[in-house]
Amino acid sequence: MPHSFKKRLLIVYTLSTLLLVGVLLALFFFYAKNNLLENTQIRMQYTADAIAKSLLELDNASSLEPLKTLEERFKNTPFVLLDADNKVKFSNIGAFVASFKNDALIKTPYFALKKQGFYLTDSAPTNRLGVSKIIIAEEEIQKTFIPLYKMMGYVFLSASLFVALIAMWLYKIQ
Numbered sequence: 001m002p003h004s005f006k007k008r009l010l011i012v013y014t015l016s017t018l019l020l021v022g023v024l025l026a027l028f029f030f031y032a033k034n035n036l037l038e039n040t041q042i043r044m045q046y047t048a049d050a051i052a053k054s055l056l057e058l059d060n061a062s063s064l065e066p067l068k069t070l071e072e073r074f075k076n077t078p079f080v081l082l083d084a085d086n087k088v089k090f091s092n093i094g095a096f097v098a099s100f101k102n103d104a105l106i107k108t109p110y111f112a113l114k115k116q117g118f119y120l121t122d123s124a125p126t127n128r129l130g131v132s133k134i135i136i137a138e139e140e141i142q143k144t145f146i147p148l149y150k151m152m153g154y155v156f157l158s159a160s161l162f163v164a165l166i167a168m169w170l171y172k173i174q
Helices: 003-061 066-073 125-130 141-172
Strands: 079-082 088-091 110-113 118-123 133-138
Touching: 003 066, 003 079, 003 118, 003 125, 003 133, 003 141, 066 088
Parallel strands: none
Antiparallel strands: 079 088, 079 133, 110 118, 118 133
16 A cells, blocks of 8 residues: 555544544533533422422421521522512522513523523422522532533543554554
8 A cells, every 4th residue: 555545544534533533522512411401400499399398397387487497407508589579588698689581481490501500490389488489509510510521521532542543553554
């Protein structure tokens, strides 16, 4: 086989294989990202349901400080409770501003992915304790995707190295 033909064949082999690996990694990345978002939404919905259940229990128990009790139960969960006028009734996040452009269009539960994080808005059961909406927030979005990005980088680097080794081996064959 002539030397230049062999060289061109190996270049085409290497580039086409890396392109194929890149396309497969992109497909896997979008699947994994969607799966991660879906799992996050399900987890946040379970948390909102637990808060709504606690609101019912605290309203039925007629405790003195129901929101303090709720804060103690869910101290590691960032959430906000809104009243019927969308005013903040309780927040364990700190400063929080919620803007609803058209309440009639928002169907709860509503999951949103913003630059700052994930947000799930759900309606509270029958306006107990003056609460009409529950907002669950997860604001560390970068930490969620970093392991996925690292894994994708390692896989692409490994595949590139493997393809380069095969190309070198094929080049040395007479």
